Amino acid sequence: MVKNFFLKSDKSPKNIQIKKDIITHFITSGNDTIAELAKELDLSVPTVTKFIAELTDQGLIDEFGKIHTAGGRHPSVYGLKPSSAYFLGVDMTRHHLNIALMDFTGNIVSNEMGINYIYQNTTESFDELCDHIQNFIDKTGDLKQKIVNINLNISGRVNPESGYSYSSFYFSEHPVSETLTNKLNYRVGIDNDTRAMAYGEYMKGVVDGEQNVIFVNVSWGLGIGIIIEGKPYYGKSGFSGEFGHFPTFDNEILCHCGKKGCLETEASGLAIHRMILDRVAKGESTILTEMVENINTLTLTDIIKATNMEDPLCIEIMEEVGYKLGKYIAGLINIFNPDLVVIGGQVADAEGFIMLPIRSAIRKYSLNLVNKDTRVVASKLKNKAGIIGACMIARSRVFTE
Ligand SMILES: [Zn+2]
Structure with missing residues (x-):
């Protein structure tokens, strides 16, 4: 080490x-x-x-x-x-784990994408995560002696400075980064998953010199990563970017945060999933009923696939959600006046159907002059944004402290 x-x-x-x-x-x-x-x-x-x-x-x-x-x-x-130093990134998604090793110049030298892992807020689940990371480290051979820093992406409220994660793995009085450091015998830091995706896209993705960037992560949940003057914006305790919990609707839908009417309840992968199931229950037809054996096991991946196969019901719901999302992104543009807005996360895999309603709502609802200043594009790194961001954060932390 x-x-x-x-x-x-x-x-x-x-x-x-x-x-x-x-x-x-x-x-x-x-x-x-x-x-x-x-x-x-x-x-x-x-x-x-x-x-x-x-x-x-x-x-x-x-x-x-x-x-x-x-x-x-x-x-x-x-x-x-x-070859003088290596950095390890770990990206936890809803059903999987991605792990990668990056060299000093920022090239990914090895990675394992889509390792089966279902997060639970238990010590057993935490130990399983550590085992996966340790297995990956063991496979790097001699390079493991040159690993300088590790970063783990976690969703929800994360304070990278103190190392505490408040939404996941919150069962110990010690910061989760400290427990990981002791267990793995490497320096380990943590960061919010959306912020890591934003930073990955900034360093290696679609961002082309722009310094003020809003990255919108539309996955199962909804969040934003904010880059201001080339640096990720954390806020006081690292909790910035909770766009999904913007109080928006007078609906009676309870959000997983405990509040009602959050933006995420109607504009996220979770909302798309719920809306499709509702419409199928009402008897509407979709190729999804042929694609999956049991509609109750329907995943967001199935929905994206059906959308890209031009399933009319999926397209209709994507358009509806895209338009709602675009309206509130228009609000973000008015507030931040960014150079660039990047639409990323799993739902952006249906970019052919989601980008148009987002753009059209932005045009309708943002201030004309401000809107003209901002480009709106889809993510380039797609499902690799998080893991590349994790590695990049692991490196940048060594030099910015
Ligand atoms: Zn909420």
Whole structure:
């Protein structure tokens, strides 16, 4: 285990900070020359040269050839050395677990998607999760010695700073991140699943330089991840982004949070699922009744599949939900004036049917001038957004602390 990543040869907090800044620059802007680094970080060329030499000695960065400049000089280009450190991401979804290992430069080197795992708020379920993570670590062979940090995505209220999760695995007086750290013998942090998806999409997905981004996670539940000026927005205790529990409707539908009329009760995968079952019970026809043996075991995956097969009932409900969702996203656009809104989560797999009603409601309900400022797009990473985000957060946490 790499415990003190920067403290191998450094005792001075100032020097450690400069090294973190250099690494962060490589993470956000890619490989660069000493002259450019000095300019960006407001340091002298000799200072940067000294730290680049030390980081190279530490094995964290490498020289990647020379570039040609107009003045005839050929300065060297430096960047992160891929094999110097690894980061592990764990993404818990409703029925599955995804685990991946990422190298220092942000490439996924191995992953296991869709491991069968049903979350329950019990110590047995927690132990099972740890076993899955441990099995994955064991399979990484020699690389396991170079794993610096692990991040676990959890849904609901999560405070990444204290390491407490309040909606899942909330049965111990110790923070869940501390229990994981002790059990796995690696540094482990936690974060909210939607925020991790937003960060994954920001770092590796559809975001193309935009700095203010709202990522809407329409899965079984509904949440948003907020990126402001290139950084995830956490709020005071990490609870930001609970869009699904926005008090919206005067309906009598009880939300799982305990309140009535939350946005999620009519605009989420859960709502789509309930509406389909209601309509089927009333005798409406759909290919779903042929697709699944027992309608009571219907999953969101079945519904997305039927939608993409152009089942009229599924399309109708997607449009209805998309329009409702778009109306409240219009409100978000008015408040945040973002560069980009990304529609992600499992329901975005039916993007051919959900994006149009979302866009049309946004056009109708958002302020004209504000709306023109914002692009609305579907997620590029799809079901990988969470796991890529988990790995990226594991890496960024080491350099931003
Ligand atoms: Zn609620």
